[in-house]
Amino acid sequence: MARVKLIEIAHARSGDKGDTSNVGIIAYKPEHYPILVKQVTAARVKEHFKGICFGEVERFEIPNLHALNFLLHKSLDGGGTISLRTDAQGKTYSTAMLRMEIEVDDALARDLRGSKSE
């Protein structure tokens, strides 16, 4: 097994609703969706965003889009107009999520390295 960053196999978009940020991640390839389902759990995301997210993390599966959606409660310093943050709407939490490391088998890790050097 090898460790790679989530950004190698997924893309993402994030947005806000009040003090809750939503982060959606999408597998580039449908066959990699099960890796997301297995490894990117609500608990891991909560741990990943410690220091940013101070509430519960909820996870939803969207298999038809090969995507997961996460709700990060209490993650925007009050949200909207209350927040003092540069990113009061969590617009960049998409790529913050993609910094997460996941485990993939060696063959896939080689493929990912190969596709980058092309």
Added chain:
Amino acid sequence: MTRPIRIANGQGFWGDSLQAPIEQVRRGPIDYLGLDYLAEVTMSIMQKQRSRDPRSGYARDFVPMIEEVLPDLVEHNIKVVANAGGVNPEACRDAVIEVARRKGFAGKIKVGIVAGDDVMDRLDDFIARGIELKNLDTGEPLSSVRSRVQSANIYFGGRPVAECLGKGGQIVIAGRVTDTGLTLGPMIHEFGWAEDDWNKLAAGTIAGHTVECGAQCTGGNCMIDWEAIPNGADIGYPVIEANPDGTFVITKHEGTGGRITVAGIKEQLLYEMGDPREYITPDCVADFTSIHLEQAGTDRVRFSGITGFPATEFYKVSVSYSAGWKAVGSLVYAWPDAFKKAQAADRIVRERLDRLGLKYDEVLTEFVGANACHGALAGTPPADIAEVVFRIGVRSEDKGAVERFTREVAPLALNGPPTVTGFGAGRPKTEEIVAYWPALIPKTEVQPRISVIEA
């Protein structure tokens, strides 16, 4: 109608491209132009404008835009649906009618409004009758902030928009109609979808969600191969080709920039998503796990298979209220030791605020260039980082304390760590915080007010 209808979006928020609506009208065939102008905070700004001038309180940009495209609208019978009315749809309509008459279109165009969403003057009545308007996030009743409320608006859906089109409105000016309702309304009107045809209503809602942020579904803010997305300066805004059976294609005018792919559309579908099986609107509950997407040619993505569930008994209410004051200031520190200098500046400002005995609900520091967006996930910045922005903000109910803070950043230009710049804009501005209070209200309590007038 048997051919698909073409519904364009030309505005994703108030402040989006001034040119986009005009291009949408002129660079290809469309039947409808939908324009989303309202965000939560917008309503309170408009409420304040109206309290100063009873003829204001709407998206003013809308009127000159209509003036420019009026000949095109009349010649090609293009209808416009916009929530440009803000808190004063009547005034917006009057301004549009005045422009139409001045430009020689008297008797040639009808302008309608969808109003009745403004419940500001009914709040006390609701509370007295036991409708508590509890905050959806915290469960607190509205009475706890009642004296500080600045605006209160119901979110109406696509149904009243369709009704206004049915009365002959060619330009439909709405108050707080949902972003998705601006797209669904024309479909209900054209295809005669029944109030309980949940699957089709869900399809129209998802079409609306896809285009409600304008170019964010046509290559804007898109992660995948972003550098390869062509011709960003001329990015095309989305056009929906909608069919009576609820299937639709998202495309854009030929020759425009941007890119529409299944992967890019997926990103936009996830934007501001909650529970994907329960996307709640006034018209229906849409299920995003039912969507089937396929690439149906260059810059064309086809949607099918969408299902939905019955609408709820409630409308969402958006209440805005005054929640104190804030200010944010910044300074730029240059190499060497840029990050350390910015950290030293932060310690100095905080100590000075302490010495002055000032208390805040929050003092927040960010180091832009190092960790403002991703916090600790960004890791430690490189020791030789070229420059760092020290950015510090405070929040308090005490306006005086916030104003005093605004005098404590700029002095560091002379009395703090070296190689500092970026204080040209002067001291930070004290801003009122207008917070947002989401709540629900039984649908039986409010009725949209719809009318149509000929120019």
